[in-house]
Amino acid sequence: MDKETVLLNNGVRMPMVGLGVWQMEEGMETEKSVLWAIQAGYRLIDTATLYGNERSVGRVVRESGTPRGDIFVTTKLWPTDFSDPESAFHASLSRLGLQYVDLYLIHWPAPAMERGIWQTLERLYESKLTRAIGVSNYGVRELEELQSYAKIMPAVNQVSFSPFSYKKDVLEYCAAHGIALEAYSPLTRGRKLNNPRLGKIAVAHNKSPAQILIRWCLDHGAIAIPKSSNKQRIKENFDVFDFSLSPEEMQELDFLR
Template sequence: MSLETHSILLNNEREMPMLGLGVYKATGNNEVENAICWAVEAGYRLIDTASVYKNEEGVGRGIKAASVKREELFVTTKVWNNAQRMNDVEGAFNRSLERLGLEYVDLYLIHWPVAGCYIGTWKALEKIYSSGRAKSIGVSNFSVQDLEKLNEQCGIVPAVNQIEFHPLFNHPELLSYCRAHRIAVQAYAPLARGAYLNEETIAQIAARRGKTPAQIGLRWSVQQGISVIPKSSKKERICSNAQIFDFSLTPEEMEALTALDRQQRTASIPEDLLGQYEILSK
């Protein structure tokens, strides 16, 4: 089984799957390896990790143990804040490749827009992209203002902006900006860490559709053309999260879910950025 036909065409003409496996905090004994193997069996082809997750080695083992060739997988990792401040982006990238046991990644992201650093970091990513060791480059947690600064000072438009996005936390202005500049939006924490699974509106739609609340929330995102990377290390949930391409929500259902927005962030901002980080534009 493969879900690879459900993909987004990035602005550098490469395909990115609409559904991926997030592995944040998956550091238990064989936890990430098992999750990747189950996900691949369920049709996932995108694996999202980061240097700060401390599990790139496990991701590499999971990729090697998976039932498909590496070329069939879309692997993402990210550069962390300390490497930006130390001007060690190239070194951080090389260490990530070594831990993953890969010759290239499909997507390399700036994890957070560190003030005074992220322009230089992006220029370093542009060099990595030119070398072919990252097939696409992008950003994470960037606001419209951050993206505009990149546009003014750099040569390559990010292929992806990965942000927290779910029915309780919408970004219409940011989404509009990204669409206008052909920057694909990818949702992390698309299940809001479970915060909306008991919402009455979602529960009613789920019951009517014979789906789970999680599937309804994920479908709401992908139906807007937003890639999702729900995190799970449980086989049943990994498989269930993939069952989102066999139905569509009505315009009325989509509007009802969008109306749940209350700017509820469920992921934390790193402590070293609390003093300077601006909350993403609505």
């Protein structure tokens, strides 16, 4: 179990592989995918106000038969709600039909209003309405700025992360400051899965290119949230805990473009 979770800087454990649900339709598509994921062993679901499918995510989390406390639910604050983050959070919670979320993220940096937004997230965390708070799409400069006034440090920074979007500076900064890096679009949205060098490494491990990309995240210590609405691919993307990449393979992948 331990290799499948990471300890956040506030002592909360977070699964290392989750299901991303961006661009899944509210209703059947989201409900089926989240249920298949939970049945396949996933315990992390990544949604957002923007995705428009919090109701479906919440319904499955409540009704899957897996205890609520075993499932880690993330949602996010979208910029159009920056003027009233507290109401936006409660609206998300109400759409999800949950008593709390596990992680609440600022979806994009908000240079002018950030301090007030972060203080609201700190209050939500202190009220135990979210078990952890964090950010998304933050570079080193934005993280430094946030850390200059934060009373509670962000637990997670969710960024685009794959060999084709390798943010080494952000990874190193997060590692040095106890912030877990969470990889979005870990499969390059499907665009680079035919890369021949990636394919060669996949063949060597008897795994698929998608599994290699997810493993590359894990071997960098990053959480990965691949999206799929296909039952077989959902299972495939979770079957990544029985191998690891060699330092040479990691290096080769780090420099893929």
